[in-house]
Amino acid sequence: MKKLLMSLLPATLLAAPGPSPVDAWERTLKPLSVERMAHLDAAPRVALPERFSVRIGDQPFAEFAAAFARGDATAVARVRDTFRRAEKWVVMPDAELRALIAVFDARGRYSCACPIHPLQVRYYSEFRWSITDPWRLHCPRCVAEKREYSYYPNPRYPDTGEGCAPSDEVWRQDHDAAWSKRNHGIPWQQWDGQTHGYVSTERFFFKGKCLDNIYNSLGRSVLPVLGQAYQFSSNLFPPGSPENDRAATYAHKAKVLLLCMARAHLGDTYLRDLFGLTQAEYEACMRSFHGAEANQAWAYQFYPGHHLNQTKDLRPGDRGWKMTGITTIYRGTWNSKAGTARQWLDAFALIADSYTPEESRASIREMTQRMIVSSAGDAQKLSRAPDGPRRLKRGLLEYTLHPYNLKAAGDNLAPSTLHPTLNLGLMLDDQRIVENMAREVDFFMLNQFTGDGMGYEGSASYTPWGIAGVMNRLQGMGGDFDKDAPWYDPERKALNCWTMPSVVEMCAKREMYSFPDGSRIPWEDCTSGGKRRTQWLKSVLDAGGKLPAWIEPFVKTERDAAGKWHVAYVEPLTLPNWLLHENRKGILRPGKGTDQTVLHLDFGRVVGHYHPAPLSIGMYAKGHELATDLGYLGSTHYLT
Template sequence: MYKKILLIVTLLISCTFHGIQAHNLYQLQKAVPDISALKQEVEPLIKMSLEEVKAQVPIASGIYFIGCPNCNGGAQEMNVLGWKPELGNKVKCNYCNMIFPNEQYPENHEKVILAPSGVKQVYRYHQNAQGNQYFYEAHSWFERWKWIQQNGERLAKIWSLTKDNAYGDRAAVIAGRFAQLFPDYAIRYDYPSAAKKFFPADQKWPYEGLVPYRGAKWNWWAYGDIPIQMANVYELLKDGYDWKRMDGIIGNDTDKRIVKDLLISGYEFTAANPEIYTNMSPGMYRDMVRLGRILNKPEMVHDGVNRFSEFLKLGFFADGWWKEGTASYHDQTIGGLRSVALAAQGYSDPADYKKDRFDNLDLTNKMPFYTKALSVTQEAVLPNGRKIPINDTWASRNISAKNTDKTVSRLWSSLGNAALGSGSGNDQMLLNLNWSGNYGHSHYDNASIILFAKGEELLSDIGYTHSKYRGWTLHTASHNTVVIDQKAQDAGSMAKPVTGNLKFYDDKNPHVKLIDVEASPAYAVAGTYRRRLIMVHAAEGRDYVIDRFDVEGGNTHDWFLHGMCEEEGKLETSISLETKLNTLVPDWGGSNVPKNQYDSDIEGKRIHAYSYLKDIKTGKTSKPWTATWRYEKSGLRTHNIPPADSEIFSFRSPSVRLAGENDNKLDDFMRLGIMQRHTGGKSSFVAIHEPFNKDPWIESVHADGDNYRVKYIINGRMIEDRISIKGNDIEIVSGAGWSYQSGKEHSGMIVGIDFKDGKWKMELDNEIPEVNYLRVDLPGGGTRYYPVASVSGKWLELKEDPGFIIEKGGKLKFQTFPHDEYSGQLRYTVFEQKR
């Protein structure tokens, strides 16, 4: 589903708003029809009689989600059993090729529904010993439902261009037959890995036990319950087609019945759901607007536009990110919003519509943030062009992944993520750090890093999956961060978000990029959960990272690093790891195998995340040691400076990505990782990450307390970088002749904020020097970081909208997600650096 949505999003993004007279995607496609291709697609229907075409329309609402009882292939019961017209009411597994039903897996149960017309609808299904249900015939209905709609639209399109009634009649029969049957279509709860539920065909929201939009009459959820493809058919036929041709096969006034019993009814069932503003909502708004224009129903257009306008106020951070913090759902959401704007472009209400009129509607005027939101999806990419796999981002689903020419740093402070970047061409490196909250589709991964260098994702984040190992991909242990007491990070909520606090950020120095995040909200037991990352650019293609992670709270701290997802490679360690362990699951944890993606058990009592770790080997050390991942084209050596008496583990764990969303292949693809364990309640993990092509290039790493020395050879010359990390101060002196200091800290009070002539300015209580960034220290303890355009005495101009205002009385109110409000003195912090 997401892949199809993304294709539409890409097409929409490639268009410009202004100058487009068409008001839906269909009309964009209509401009350049390929008649011969269309005719070829619908040829099977042209060979049928009208009665035979009529019989192709499913007599009852279908079931989408269904797995294979024979092989259990695929994931999420989606796209597992396939259908073609020649299969009739049977289906065929896309993985094992078995056809159902059969003697081994018969339809041994049935559910009979009495429709409003008095007709009995029989849903036959197979139920196995475990109680799992397989609605073979109803799944064939769903697939037929998709197929016949697509062809109905093709037939209508051909008629609109040729006026050949052989095509028009068949399109009209399809839409007319749906109008006859739709009132009897039962409401279903159709959800993967869950028992199907049915509700009366004439019952609108609410449905007992279901959240909004989960009870659906047309599609598998109510976001798609407006029959927009049939609306397209009606629009194409309504001007010129002789509807009396349907009197003998559908009945009198077929066109009026399509409008009343199918299109308006579908809208009413959809609109009855309470609005909850999710990533799927914009597609529904688009259909409302589109249907309203087709039927000349301004109230439908206004409904969609009003919901759209409210949506814009609620769901985006000040830095342009959709609230869920995932590139995939961000793309889907802004693409959906753009489709609403396209659907509404140029709309004017009828002359007799007086209340809150729309005239020559242009919703782009309501989307001033759109450029920023669009830039996010363009910028949140790895050097290979793939999306940075933040939270639930598909790591490999990119339509046209294209290598970037240059990697620069990106800061998304409101979301809670930054990507430090360096280099160009084959020498690009990107280091991503996440400290975002949990607002849906999030992972338990605060202070986790992703490292891309030498053309590959050397320290990976698995990203999104619908497979049964989803619980593993969500858990803290599958990320490159620290696990406290073998437990996942706290879930977080709107009332108590787990967003970390950015203490320091600097991406302006040509040799050093630095970020300092205190992510202790991730664990209630953590007094300190702080990661400082220093990316050093020694020379072109010679970049390394100083990585210090300080933890205090709980008792046991497990510092994880996971290698590449796309290739297992080899892992070498400088210390001997000879002791083999069967498991690292704690006594209170379980080692069950998950059944599906919803069987995630983040708490770990039945399925502990450590049960995914295989081939475990261990040893102990208090001395520095190295771990080296070697791949076909690249490698990574990590110089580890562990806390005293650390226990070291190497392991293999599921990489998930290469399994291709097939549960049966999840254990075929693994990646290599290490974990350092330190007990006692307080730990400081220090590592230097050294990417390389063929061979490592750093000569040595030494540590003396909070001081570190890194030696390497550049152009035949031995260089030594001296790094000092003391409290909030970081200093680097390089033997190459350059130095860096994090700067002198200045703090004070924010007196006020002003927006005038398109510029955001803050008045401070004292004059400050020229700075690159301003940190706003919120009364609740959180922070925001903003790039500075200029400084003039006590006035500071920001480069972007901070997302908040200060009301009379000093109350701070965010106008962007999550719409926090704070009372109390607002402070600022800046860092003065030598220029």
């Protein structure tokens, strides 16, 4: 019982070395057996190398360096721009950088909302936020209404990091009956204890959401800028030059942020125990790393570690929390986690060779790396911890990227995982991973797609979401690949996904599911605004592929003197009636060209995000959609 109580206490109240609330919760779990521990240690992991194959964008560093050396304008501008952007982080004292990585959980992405505009300002229709004002979420509607406070948290809606529970008095003053009526009847006389965001929680996690935004911003722009500035300054400029002199500073700032991120996620007691240090030794480690620079203020800040999170912004102790397949100490859904894994991997790879011998001896690099991937032997070491046994915390990469398994076929958002895995393969110079991504594209097409050329979720607008980007990155890569595979082009001696039969089929068919004005038929979980395009057909032809004969009446193709293909739909375009046997939809198209009437019927079953709409009928006539799918009835998303 005592242990359980500990887990309910806010982490920040226990900001002292010793078992953290996260540790206390861990102790309530059944200890792992020796066999299970050995099994955890034996599980295959991607071992991170001492040095990575560094890339700038999608270019190997050596290629980029050669371009810079010959004065290539793009490369020169990129270097100058990177130094300029890095400057603002270099001048920031370490203490300010450390303060960005808070000790509380980074939750609130999905549940946080404006207390005044909960249905309008929430996940998908966000607060305004900037890394230069990191602890405030600005509500554009509160700004427009000129409210006393248009940002959160604020003195009326305070949050120390554990979430805001508005007082009934404040709630009554800020809301009224008319507001309640406009907002699905949410009570106005007192706060009902719910955020009413995209998902609802019992606290407004304003600061948790700020921290989530901070992590995103660091991963997306700050860390790559610092890491690239380090690479440029140390490799493109001679020793003794002013640029080269700054290399260690760029790397140091990135290392400060990455180490704090690792500590925030894994927790100080975890890292301490994993590396067999006493608390005093651990603090000395941190002091030697952080205090190394002259004039840097230093005070030890205890990181309890992030709780097990899940997408509903809940953690152990919260009502409704449960352990699921996506419950980890890392935030977000599988696809956004994969994006984060890519950010951390890229950031780490850029500065991995910058750790000094002293930093390596103090395990700074090893500790940082643990948030990306754990090491074989970790579980054993943790079993011998003084207050042990402790449980292994895996790195983010282990949960999200599986470079030697085929995973994409079951995932309609597969590219969100394929891109980071491809990065991994390129950084490790591992051709097996690179080839696996081409194999994944083929399996994705063969298993996620139907004979109708659409994904299992039958929305013509986003059915092949993002896959073109993966194929374009793989296109033309050479290596020791399977010469008989459909993704290998023996003439070009390179990967060529665009000519795979599975891809050509999809590219040709999906464009048929559109109206005379070119917009796509809004079936299932569609996104609005998508139009029929010829780009993918052109990609097939440019890659040396052939379009199926049946498409000839509908498209004109022409090859120019430079060998590039031009593809256009014939005009006027009269598309045929069509029965989608596997996605279970039918299209009747009486009339010709833009005067066609389109009557479509959905006789599918409910899959994926698909709202219940079987047997819904839609009609397009006289240049307008006259009857359409009703979408997610009752949804408060602004797009539905």
